[in-house]
Amino acid sequence: MFEYTFQWRQAFRALPQMLEGALVTMQISLLSMALGITIAVLLAVGRNSRSVWLRAPATAWVEVARNTPALFQIYMAHFGLGSFGIYLSPFVALLAGITFNNAGYLCETFRGALRAIPDTQMRAGRSLGMGQAKAFRLIVAPQMFRIAFLPTTNQMVWAILMTSLGVTVGMNTDLTGVTQALNSRTFRTFELFALAGVVYYCIAKAVMLGARLLAWRLFRY
Amino acid sequence: MKFIKFTGALVAAALVAPAASADKLDDIIASGTLRCAVVLDFPPMGSRDANNEPIGFDVDYCNDLAKALDVTAEIVETPFPDRIPALVSGRADVGIASTSDTLERARTVGFTIPYFAFTFNVVTNADAGLQTYEDLADRTVGSVAGTYEAIRLEEDIKKWDKGGSFRSYQSQADVFLALSQGQIDATTVTSTVASAIVQGGKYEGLSMTGEAPYDVDYVGLIALRQEYGLLNYLDLFVNQQVRTGRYQELYEQYIGGDAPRLTVDKVYY
Numbered sequence: 001m002f003e004y005t006f007q008w009r010q011a012f013r014a015l016p017q018m019l020e021g022a023l024v025t026m027q028i029s030l031l032s033m034a035l036g037i038t039i040a041v042l043l044a045v046g047r048n049s050r051s052v053w054l055r056a057p058a059t060a061w062v063e064v065a066r067n068t069p070a071l072f073q074i075y076m077a078h079f080g081l082g083s084f085g086i087y088l089s090p091f092v093a094l095l096a097g098i099t100f101n102n103a104g105y106l107c108e109t110f111r112g113a114l115r116a117i118p119d120t121q122m123r124a125g126r127s128l129g130m131g132q133a134k135a136f137r138l139i140v141a142p143q144m145f146r147i148a149f150l151p152t153t154n155q156m157v158w159a160i161l162m163t164s165l166g167v168t169v170g171m172n173t174d175l176t177g178v179t180q181a182l183n184s185r186t187f188r189t190f191e192l193f194a195l196a197g198v199v200y201y202c203i204a205k206a207v208m209l210g211a212r213l214l215a216w217r218l219f220r221y
Numbered sequence: 222m223k224f225i226k227f228t229g230a231l232v233a234a235a236l237v238a239p240a241a242s243a244d245k246l247d248d249i250i251a252s253g254t255l256r257c258a259v260v261l262d263f264p265p266m267g268s269r270d271a272n273n274e275p276i277g278f279d280v281d282y283c284n285d286l287a288k289a290l291d292v293t294a295e296i297v298e299t300p301f302p303d304r305i306p307a308l309v310s311g312r313a314d315v316g317i318a319s320t321s322d323t324l325e326r327a328r329t330v331g332f333t334i335p336y337f338a339f340t341f342n343v344v345t346n347a348d349a350g351l352q353t354y355e356d357l358a359d360r361t362v363g364s365v366a367g368t369y370e371a372i373r374l375e376e377d378i379k380k381w382d383k384g385g386s387f388r389s390y391q392s393q394a395d396v397f398l399a400l401s402q403g404q405i406d407a408t409t410v411t412s413t414v415a416s417a418i419v420q421g422g423k424y425e426g427l428s429m430t431g432e433a434p435y436d437v438d439y440v441g442l443i444a445l446r447q448e449y450g451l452l453n454y455l456d457l458f459v460n461q462q463v464r465t466g467r468y469q470e471l472y473e474q475y476i477g478g479d480a481p482r483l484t485v486d487k488v489y490y
Contacts, residue, residue, distance in 0.1 A: 004309045007328075007329075010328075078404070079395070079398055079399070079402070079404075082398075082399070082402035082403075082404050083402060085402075085403075087402070087403065087404050090388055167366070167389075167391060168391055168395075169390075170363055170388030170389060170390050170395075170399065170405075171388075172366070172387070172388060172389045177389070180302060180366055180367075180389070181366065181375075181389060183302060183367070184301070184302055184366050184367030184368070184371070184372065184389075185323075185325055185326075185372060186325050186326065186328070186329065187304075187305040187325075187326045187329040187330055188329055189305055189306050189309070190306075190309070
């Protein structure tokens, strides 16, 4: 049974503070995506490498990132490393946790995209006199990013939603952190979290819409 | 014959018809179970013993209340931020969870008269070199999200504006873990928790560094705001606990010494 009278005015008055929190949420997720993509490309190359010294660490990263909960990864970045005297602030711990997780998933996205590109593309580049790195950069990578573009935007939405796990390590400036603080003051749990949910939904939708527009702009013939 | 039929129909209707809308107090008595939302991360008010059984002042208050109602007590473990959702969603009937009776919260939830009163201490990492509450101004501090002391500490850090920062954690255990690791320099907690933690020796390097200059924090039992029958009953229960000496008895058992007064001078609660 649900016995509750909604008081939306109080929640709407908190909206400006929550939107400030949403900016921090966006900041963390964009940063984690930028770092995650960079690391993921390196991991994807490592996983496709013939050298075991490159393949083993890349495989280990992906295995741990994909098969343990994101919450655990963020918690370990803050309290786990803290046990060894390495102190990451809640912001950095959250960023590190999400980036670690993101890189693992994105690596598989990029690896799949790499496999979708025929070997002949690289050989064609080499036959034009390009070195391996240059052929990868100019011929293979653009095709890889094109194939991986939409799955990557899905991961961006996932990164935005994962920032909400920051409350477990003391993060109180992102959207969930701000909402939690407001909730503890007023006990207007449902209105505040419903509003936060709408803000998360709008951000996620805006990101997807933006990504589709960008894809249409970038990839049309 | 008509009369017999009519009476029969009336009896049948009385047997199958739903009971007239009963209030929460009636529901609890009828169900035979009192579900209390209790924070079990807040010794000595609520915690778990070696057998993982709930113990503490709040747990005993729940048992006393159940006994008074002649029902069985059920402890619903509830973190601090989830006390109201537990009531609203119907997971718990009453919150016996050291809830500070702020006017802002009273807009949402019904409070009883105070059943306990807290004062506060600063607990620091011994390496941080802090002496007074004001020394926290430029430090990284933290407390449990949703508690009175967390709200006060965050307000003061903002007010001082000397480069200090505040972090809110989800449980008291996380705060002490962060403190013992040196991730934060200090926290403010109720004097009851402070002495329990520092003397308990579970976390290394923690020490009490004087009082936090907050007003006495009166805490009430909580129930849904519109449940006047239940709230009236709970008020009388708190009153009876004090006048029968049970409040003092439990205070001595869990904290020691004289239990704090639950009245405010020059005002009728």
